[in-house]
Amino acid sequence: MKDLDKIYTKKQQEIYRRCVNDDWFMLINHGAKRSGKTVLDNDLFLQELIRVREIASDLNIDRPMYILSGATLGTIQNNILNELTNKYGITFSFDKHNNFTLFGVYVIQAGHSTISHLDKIRGMTAFGAYINEGSLANEEVFDEIKSRCSGEGARIVVDTNPDHPEHWLLKDYIENEDDSIIDFSFQLDDNTFLSERYIRNIKASTPSGMFYDRNIKGMWVSGDGVVYADFNxxxxxxxxxxxxxxxxxxxxxxxxxxxxxxxxxxxxxxxxxxxxxxxxxxxxxxxxxxxxxxxxxxxxxxxxxxxxxxxxxxxxxxxxxxxxxxxxxxxxxxxxxxxxxxxxxxxxxxxxxxxxxxxxxxxxxxxxxxxxxxxxxxxxxxxxxxxxxxxxxxxxxxxxxxxxxx
Structure with a gap:
């Protein structure tokens, strides 16, 4: 447990244990920026690839496929791949389609912010997906990714900042009472690795109202009143x-x-x-x-x-x-x-x-x-x-x- 304390916050450990011990179809980690959700989800992504390889080997499947999705390929690179390279020294070798193989799993990179991204994943059978910045996804593309995850034991990890309270991701998935979907909400204070100075400064400099509620408290809220509430x-x-x-x-x-x-x-x-x-x-x-x-x-x-x-x-x-x-x-x-x-x-x-x-x-x-x-x-x-x-x-x-x- 002490070793885990060096790498994960208490919040991250709670989610990690749930993911390892329970069966689920979709995990949605949502909330404040810099709260630790993407760090955990990036590690879960690697663990999911290892799990997929084991399932595929039992089924005698040589090349299982997995979907890695973000708003654009650029955001996938910045939010996930660069972070994994810096943390673990992983080198990604891309083919002509911008996809790569890791741990024996063929990873399909696909954007999700516009309907045009559908072509990249249509018709495939995936053994799972990692969807970064889920609230920015086109709903139809998100649904298609979900539908493609029909391989044995497929699971979907979703990482997102909050949006407005009528957003389809909140209404149809996070607030859904389906037992196969689990979700966790993050606040900035959940990231106990951040210095008190950083937390104090970021709270003081974050605009009042909606931006503070979303970026610090991790709430799915709309703005209320004037947009520039701090103007004096x-x-x-x-x-x-x-x-x-x-x-x-x-x-x-x-x-x-x-x-x-x-x-x-x-x-x-x-x-x-x-x-x-x-x-x-x-x-x-x-x-x-x-x-x-x-x-x-x-x-x-x-x-x-x-x-x-x-x-x-x-x-x-x-x-x-x-x-x-x-x-x-x-x-x-x-x-x-x-x-x-x-x-x-x-x-x-x-x-x-x-x-x-x-x-x-x-x-x-x-x-x-x-x-x-x-x-x-x-x-x-x-x-x-x-x-x-x-x-x-x-x-x-x-x-x-x-x-x-x-």
């Missing part, structure tokens, strides 16, 4: 005089196309301390692309040839910007991930807005609210806020790709 007018607004004293070192812009609803271009400046300042806002209705070209040219004349992170909904507008020698880049429009990044900056008091120029922002910031049914914000009062999200989230992603620290 007494902290996050600055005046023109304060803005004039800033020592900003770089600039970038965000663009949300509009006509009936507001179109928006905002400019954000950064200092050397990791702070972000919205220093210009241009928001208008019923304007054609010529108007926005002139706005962008004016911004370029003031700040240089900066990046404009653009809404991809109007590719012809992006192309027009490029023809006008405006550095227009397609923004990453991931809604919840982008909102979380902006909300984290707000929570950490690293995002500020020049009050005097933020006419539309002041209208939107307290009216931008969650839709409790969908788990995402309502598509209202979001034009300037979308352009901010596009700009900050895409900018931060580019910085990470370049290996820079935030």
């Amino acid at each position: 007018k007494d902290i996050h607004f600055i005046n023109r005089e304060e803005a004039g004293q800033l020592n900003l070192s770089s600039y970038f812009a965000g663009v949300d196309w509009g006509y009936q609803h507001y179109g928006s271009i905002i400019v954000i400046g950064t200092d050397g301390n990791g702070n972000y300042y919205m220093i210009e806002e241009h928001a208008k209705q019923h304007e054609e692309i010529d108007y926005w070209v002139e706005v962008a040219k004016g911004i370029k004349s003031r700040y240089g040839n900066i990046n404009f992170y653009c809404d991809t909904a109007r590719p012809e507008h992006v192309m027009r910007f490029r023809k006008e020698r405006i550095r227009a880049l397609n923004a990453d429009k991931s809604v919840l991930s982008g909102i979380e990044e902006v909300a984290r900056l707000i929570k950490n008091q690293r995002f500020f807005v020049v009050y005097d120029i933020a006419h539309r922002f002041r209208e939107e910031i307290y009216k931008y609210i969650w839709d409790e049914k969908s788990g995402e914000p309502k598509k209202e009062n979001d034009d300037v806020l979308d352009s901010i999200r596009y700009a900050i989230y895409t900018h931060l992603k580019y910085k990470i790709i370049k290996g820079k620290k935030r």
Whole structure:
């Protein structure tokens, strides 16, 4: 038991014993980020491959197949294979189909986030599956993976962060009273290997509301009330005089196309301390692309040839910007991930807005609210806020790709 204490938390040991001693068809470990669920599931994946090989040998099957699934092949590599290589020194040799053999089991790698991933697994007989990031799976693909697991003794391990409370994975599987499905919920505090300092800091910096409930407490919840609940007018607004004293070192812009609803271009400046300042806002209705070209040219004349992170909904507008020698880049429009990044900056008091120029922002910031049914914000009062999200989230992603620290 002392040896297990060195590798697994009490929570992980509880689940490990259940998996070894009981028969089950599906195990779902769900909950907070960094809570230890994926570490355990990666080890269970290896044990399942060994078990499958033993079953196949008894059945005289030379090449049993197993499904390893994630949102994309990239996430499988990052969340599972790289971790196993670093931990155990396992070397994976991929064939031309991006599959590999381990412990005598042929492992089929398959994405699950879109319906197009069905082709990779349709028609096969699998002796089990490991599904990473289960809540991101297309429901039809998830069901197909389950159906393919018809080999003798097949079992499915599912690893996931929580989503909204009406999600099919929660309703149809986790809350299902079928005895063949077992599930365990994780909170951040379950990971006793994390330092007290890390836990204290991550709790303090996680945005309030839905993100805290999901990422720290591991709860399947929707947002409630305003999206940016930590925004405080007494902290996050600055005046023109304060803005004039800033020592900003770089600039970038965000663009949300509009006509009936507001179109928006905002400019954000950064200092050397990791702070972000919205220093210009241009928001208008019923304007054609010529108007926005002139706005962008004016911004370029003031700040240089900066990046404009653009809404991809109007590719012809992006192309027009490029023809006008405006550095227009397609923004990453991931809604919840982008909102979380902006909300984290707000929570950490690293995002500020020049009050005097933020006419539309002041209208939107307290009216931008969650839709409790969908788990995402309502598509209202979001034009300037979308352009901010596009700009900050895409900018931060580019910085990470370049290996820079935030």
